[in-house]
Every structure is written in C-alpha cells, then in structure tokens.
Amino acid sequence: MTRKELFEQIKKKESFLCVGLDTDLSKIPSHLLKEEDPIFAFNKAIIDATADLCVAYKPNIAFYECMGAKGWESLQKTLEYIPKDIFTIADAKRGDIGNTSKMYAQAFFEQMNFDSVTVAPYMGTDSVTPFLEFDNKWVILLALTSNKGGLDFQIQELSNGRKVFEEVLTQSKEWGSSDQLMYVVGATRAESLGEIRQIIPDHFLLVPGVGAQGGDLASVAQYGMNDHCGLLVNSSRGIIYASQEENFAEVARQEAQKLQGEMKGLLETYL
C-alpha cells in the first residue's frame, strides 16, 4: 500500500485507528477454546466487527510465536482474512546484520505478505536497509517508545546536542523516503511530537499507548498530525479485551467506534 492509498483510506473511513491483534489464549472468551483454531476464531470475529472502523491491523508477533508452529499458522490465516484495503503491520521489532535482516524481510513481506514490519534501530543502517528493498512495503522504525524503559536510553542526550531518538530519526530518514519509512512514537510521549515533527514533518507515525498505557489521543493529534494525517494510532487491549463474554466482538466494536468518533472530530479540526 502506498502513502497516498493509506491517506485515501483514512479520509474515506474518517479514522486513523489501528487495531492491535495481541491475541492471547488466556484472555480470549472461554467459549472460543473449543474451536479448532481459537486464536484465528477470535481474530476473525474482531476483524468482522471492526474492519469498517479502522485503517490498519497490527498483530504483535510475540503472541503467535509463543505458540510455535501452530501460532504461525493462526497468524497466516489471520493475515489472509484481513481485507486487502486495510494496512497490515507485523509488530515484530526485528533487526539483525544485513544478510539476516534480509531473511526477516522475506519472512514478513514474501512468506506472509504484510505491508510493513516494525524494526529496532540499535544495529544501524545495514540492519534496516534490507527491509527497504521491497516495493510498496514499509519499515516502521522504533524511535520513542511508550514503555517506561523507553526513557533509559532513547532520551539520553548525545554530545552533539541531540537525544538518542532524535539521532535515530535524523540518520534514518536518509535511508529511505517517507513513502517507505514510518516511526513508532508512543502516545505517552505526546510532549515530544512537536520536536519530532521538526525532524520528520512528512512521515507517518505509528502511535501505540492510547488506552491501557494511558496516552491521550487529542494531544497526539494536536502535536502529531500533518497534512496527510500522518498518524496511525493503535489500541490493542482497550478494544480486543473490552469484554471477555460471548458478546466480546460487539463490545470491541463499541470501543473502536468511540475512538473512530473521536478521530473523525480530530481530522475535521486539524486536517
């Protein structure tokens, strides 16, 4: 999917919502456990209930990997079930030396046909560029993450005056265009969005941390939105585990609707 196509979807659906498919056997409604593939059955119901309200789905790969080969199959089936006009994110946070990153890129872009994959920047340019060699595929690079430990190294100041995450943005924006590179910035770091937009005015940002992690959607839009929206705001637990009863999908839809309604207003205000 191109940046233009993604923006078209955002305008059409009046939404920049990404639904995180962090599907955990111990948290899904118990009546699904009798299904042949409970993980896929849950994801299918969530996708059916939310596909008209969101522009992206983001399975966190850890939740599938911890189930071994079986989890990998559930992930593949889920990916195939997602409508083709919805952007897909493999939240994998990979990154390795060049020939190895190439294997990861093949895993997510060829073996699985995801639109994008999240990548960790610590190993630098040759750990990221192999992911950039695929047409119409995206790297979403970690910049400033939403978790507490995000403050341990990312905001440390370098002797050149930049913080570590600013150095990551400054160097990496030269590795590819804003048509193939996005950045992860946690919603809990909305106060930094202004300075981030100084460095990367055009790039899309994937913003986790709204909801369970406490980030504020209005602040994210106020400081982070650009002229093509430039935001994908993710909610995982707040939507998919809003209810653990038989009507879980309906309640998930209601939570997604609340966020989509708020997003519609923010798009009208800032776009």
Place this chain on the structure above:
Amino acid sequence: MTRKELFEQIKKKESFLCVGLDTDLSKIPSHLLKEEDPIFAFNKAIIDATADLCVAYKPNIAFYECMGAKGWESLQKTLEYIPKDIFTIADAKRGDIGNTSKMYAQAFFEQMNFDSVTVAPYMGTDSVTPFLEFDNKWVILLALTSNKGGLDFQIQELSNGRKVFEEVLTQSKEWGSSDQLMYVVGATRAESLGEIRQIIPDHFLLVPGVGAQGGDLASVAQYGMNDHCGLLVNSSRGIIYASQEENFAEVARQEAQKLQGEMKGLLETYL
C-alpha cells in the same frame, strides 16, 4: 545451564566455540533437498560432526522464521537433537514492552527450552527484565555489534561522557547478575574489549564476527578473556558452509577443529 557448568564444559572440551546454525535452503548441499526436512537433516549432520568441539549452538531465528510454520518445526527438532550439556542460544534479538517480552521469553524458554536468547536494548529495562525471570535461563544483550551499522548509534558519545553501548552495559548490569546476563560484542570490535572489561569484568561475552566478518580470535582472547574464560566465540558461515559438497559435515568438522585448536592454545595462555 549455570555459569559454573558452562565453564566446566569449556575446560573439558578446551574450547569456547559456538557454532551458528544459520541454515539456509539455498546454501545447503543439494543432495539434502530430497530429505523430508532438509534443514533438520543439515543441522543434524553439522551437530554430529561438531558436538565434541563446541560448547554452544546458536540458531539464528530469522533463518527458520522465513520458512513459516515448517521452519519453526525444523528449529524445534534441531533444539531437541542438541546434546543437553551444550549451551543453546536463540539468536532472536527480540525486545518489546513488558507483557510482550514475557511472551517472547515463554516462546524461547518454555515452548522451545533454549538456555538463552539474544535481546536488543533499545526499549530499556522493562523490555529486558521479563527474560530474566526464568531460572537458569540467560539474556544475551546486544552491546557492540559486529556489523557496519553498529557504528551508527552504539559508539556515539553521550553528554555524560559514556558511549551509548557503555551506557547500555552500565545500566543493564544492574538488571540481573552475571549468572543470567551476557553481552554481544562483535569480534570486529576487539579494540573495545579492554574498556568493556572495565565495566563488566565477570560477564560472559558472545562474540560473533570471527571468520566471514573478519574478526581476529587471538585479539578477542587477549583483551576479552577473564578468569572463567568469559567468552563464547561464534562462527557460522565459516564452519557450516565450508563445503557444499556431499562431505560438507566432514569439512565443517575440520574448520571447527582449526578454531578449537587455536582456542585450546589461547586458554592455556590466558587462563
């Protein structure tokens, strides 16, 4: 495996060799492709040929993940085949927010029973500590990597005077003991081993980059060895792809023997 048990193995085998199982269908001998599981058939032959010469095996997870569910099964079979007195490393370079890192830890320590997993430090303490909550399991944290891009961020100087990788060592050594935490330091960075040993004198280091990547074993031992060896030096391509003929396992053994012979001499010199 405990640190003491690992050192016992090193003394017994007169080796601190780790063999990297970066097994790639396009590089293994063509006669194996008719096997039901060519990846496992290759790994089995390499393990049979080298198990008495090395103290660790390190499958790089990318090479298995890029084959989907089937790759995951080959990995599981390989892990089960490795003799129990040999240390196993899931070279996965994972790291995510706390509840997600916990899922990765379960994948590698419970689902698969690896002794250790490599972890990326960018997301800080709560992305690493979930891996430290398993008895007799190890985190191997990226510090100073062997690739060219390792120089992009890791050696940048902070305003506190430390380089980024030194800050990673300094902070993270408080997160767990040297009985559960090792560090990745590339053999191509041997000149930094002296300052690294000032910060972490006791920890084991996993040292990739000897062989194909150009690192020098003698320098690594000279600057990096401590009183319990404290080194696991990895070779992947230099051993497993030394020949692509029918006698590949025999030639792999010869390459492993060369390294083990050199290691024996270095252990006698520095231990």
